[in-house]
Amino acid sequence: MAGQSTKIRLWKFVKITCLSLTGLLIVLLLVAAIRTFSLDVNVGLNLANWEKTKTIAPDISHKQRELLLANFKAAIRIPTVSFSETDLNTTALAEFNLLLERAFPIVFSSDLVKHEVVADYSHLFWVPGTDPTLMPYMLLAHIDVVPAAESDGWEAPPFSAAEIDGFIYGRGTIDNKQSLMGILQGLEYLLERDYRPRRGFYIALGHDEEVNGNAGAANMAKVLRSRGVQLAFVLDEGLAVLDGIISGLDGPAALIGISEKGMANVKLSVTTAPGHSSMPPRQTSIGILAAAVTRLEDSPMPRLFGSGPERGTFEHLAHKFGLPLRFIMSNIWLFSPLLGRVMERKPDTNAFVRTTTAVTMFNSGVKINIIAPYAEAFVNLRIHSAQTLQEVLDLIRSTVSDERVKVELVNGFDPLPVSAYDEAAFGFQIIKKTVLDMFPQVTVAPGVCVGNTDSRHYADLTRDLYRFAPTWFKPGDPQRFHGLNERISVKNYEELVTFYFLLFQNCDITKLPEPHGSDHELKQTVGCPSFRL
Ligand SMILES: *[C@@H]1O[C@H](CO)[C@@H](O)[C@H](O)[C@H]1NC(C)=O
Ligand SMILES: [Zn+2]
Numbered sequence: 438m439a440g441q442s443t444k445i446r447l448w449k450f451v452k453i454t455c456l457s458l459t460g461l462l463i464v465l466l467l468v469a470a471i472r473t474f475s476l477d478v479n480v481g482l483n484l485a486n487w488e489k490t491k492t493i494a495p496d497i498s499h500k501q502r503e504l505l506l507a508n509f510k511a512a513i514r515i516p517t518v519s520f521s522e523t524d525l526n527t528t529a530l531a532e533f534n535l536l537l538e539r540a541f542p543i544v545f546s547s548d549l550v551k552h553e554v555v556a557d558y559s560h561l562f563w564v565p566g567t568d569p570t571l572m573p574y575m576l577l578a579h580i581d582v583v584p585a586a587e588s589d590g591w592e593a594p595p596f597s598a599a600e601i602d603g604f605i606y607g608r609g610t611i612d613n614k615q616s617l618m619g620i621l622q623g624l625e626y627l628l629e630r631d632y633r634p635r636r637g638f639y640i641a642l643g644h645d646e647e648v649n650g651n652a653g654a655a656n657m658a659k660v661l662r663s664r665g666v667q668l669a670f671v672l673d674e675g676l677a678v679l680d681g682i683i684s685g686l687d688g689p690a691a692l693i694g695i696s697e698k699g700m701a702n703v704k705l706s707v708t709t710a711p712g713h714s715s716m717p718p719r720q721t722s723i724g725i726l727a728a729a730v731t732r733l734e735d736s737p738m739p740r741l742f743g744s745g746p747e748r749g750t751f752e753h754l755a756h757k758f759g760l761p762l763r764f765i766m767s768n769i770w771l772f773s774p775l776l777g778r779v780m781e782r783k784p785d786t787n788a789f790v791r792t793t794t795a796v797t798m799f800n801s802g803v804k805i806n807i808i809a810p811y812a813e814a815f816v817n818l819r820i821h822s823a824q825t826l827q828e829v830l831d832l833i834r835s836t837v838s839d840e841r842v843k844v845e846l847v848n849g850f851d852p853l854p855v856s857a858y859d860e861a862a863f864g865f866q867i868i869k870k871t872v873l874d875m876f877p878q879v880t881v882a883p884g885v886c887v888g889n890t891d892s893r894h895y896a897d898l899t900r901d902l903y904r905f906a907p908t909w910f911k912p913g914d915p916q917r918f919h920g921l922n923e924r925i926s927v928k929n930y931e932e933l934v935t936f937y938f939l940l941f942q943n944c945d946i947t948k949l950p951e952p953h954g955s956d957h958e959l960k961q962t963v964g965c966p967s968f969r970l
Pocket of ligand 1: 515
């Protein structure tokens with residue numbers, strides 16, 4: 438009897454559980470479906486209520502276009518290469534100092550602009566606003582470039598600035614002389630037209646970004662810190678306009694970097710007694726270290742896709758995907774484990790899923806018949822936003838799990854804090870508006886940089902660091918970054934000049950409108966022809 442009633446009770450329990458699970462599933466799917474068709478985060482500019490300011494239109498004459506191009510090419514031709522932190526081409530950097538003065542005579546002679554050279558080759562500009570109650574902002578770019586050799590297979594020599602089919606080829610054309618020259622050229626044209634900013638701003642041009650920025654950006658940050666400067670936001674290089682790069686996305690996307698992955702350089706080493714190779718021990722330093730390195734490669738860091746700000750990227754872009762991708766992107770909260778598994782298959786998307794582990798150096802051995810007494814390997818890790826440097830080190834130690842292998846941190850830092858990208862985020866919305874003023878067809882979304890920029894040196898001067906320039910990347914272009922045939926189209930460089938020309942002026946509103954906007958207002962008011970080149 439007792440057995441019978443237990444069975445009935447069990448059956449009832451199963452039935453209720455099934456019903457509530459089905460109910461839960463229906464609710465989940467319903468929420469997911471609602472999000473799919475309502476999640477349209479590309480709103481919030483509320484242009485109808487945007488503060489009206491007088492805008493100087495960037496009508497650039499034919500002669501000016503020739504000049505801005507000549508200036509840009511001259512900048513590309515100077516090989517401001519950073520080989521290492523202690524090996525910069527200082528001859529080229531000194532030449533670059535002179536070029537800036539020659540190319541931007543008004544910037545360098547205007548009473549409005551305060552200019553100072555920091556650490557010999559970095560340049561800090563301050564342009565005070567007419568309203569000192571408005572918090573200033575800062576634009577960053579860098580002068581130095583990574584090495585390039587023509588013999589690697591460039592279509593034109595990497596410091597020639599040769600123009601082929603409407604593109605200018607050369608090291609630095611997309612990293613980062615396009616921003617650097619674009620910012621100063623935009624300012625030059627504004628000053629030429631008697632522009633007086635309402636909101637003050639700084640421009641900081643570092644000369645050693647490619648080798649950590651410890652001389653340039655770090656010292657400029659120190660100068661600003663000593664003066665008690667606080668910034669509304671900082672805009673540096675980083676992400677770009679991606680056109681045809683994100684598969685399945687309808688139209689181009691401008692990704693504004695709101696964070697950067699962290700970084701760790703870790704040294705693994707093994708020391709054993711030396712000996713003759715005729716009587717080897719069972720395991721050598723090389724074997725022990727190789728096994729440790731293999732364990733690291735075999736056990737990647739945990740999948741964290743969806744727990745960092747990459748979630749915001751997908752939610753902002755979701756409405757530009759067709760079904761079923763739109764359904765999935767709108768519901769990262771539900772699908773992140775699935776998406777993480779798909780994305781980890783390719784190295785470029787895997788970088789967004791986890792902390793990546795790259796074994797980059799392995800040194801050992803002195804002679805062919807001597808047991809190597811010492812072996813060392815270096816591992817470069819890029820830390821996902823949802824992890825800390827300490828957590829990563831702990832994981833490495835537990836994966837290596839061999840007390841004969843010494844694990845040391847050479848240098849590293851935590852992922853950068855996530856900057857605001859909501860409707861009240863001044864810098865983000867100003868950058869977004871400037872992008873849409875020029876390119877109304879683009880979807881603007883927050884993104885995460887997998888590499889690092891100079892901006893981290895200024896992290897204590899502002900809450901919001903953004904990393905973006907309106908450089909257009911089409912398929913194949915991301916590989917040109919630090920790679921072969923780095924290039925930019927003449928049209929795109931002119932657009933950069935216009936972008937900064939407009940950005941300076943867009944920053945002159947005192948505050949953002951109250952958030953209530955919709956996309957419709959936006960589509961009707963942007964795309965004014967005078968805002969194009
Ligand atoms: C450094 O720059 C100078 C001047 O621009 C150039 O002539 C020289 O070849 C460069 N040196 C190296 C090693 O690239
Ligand atoms: Zn760069």
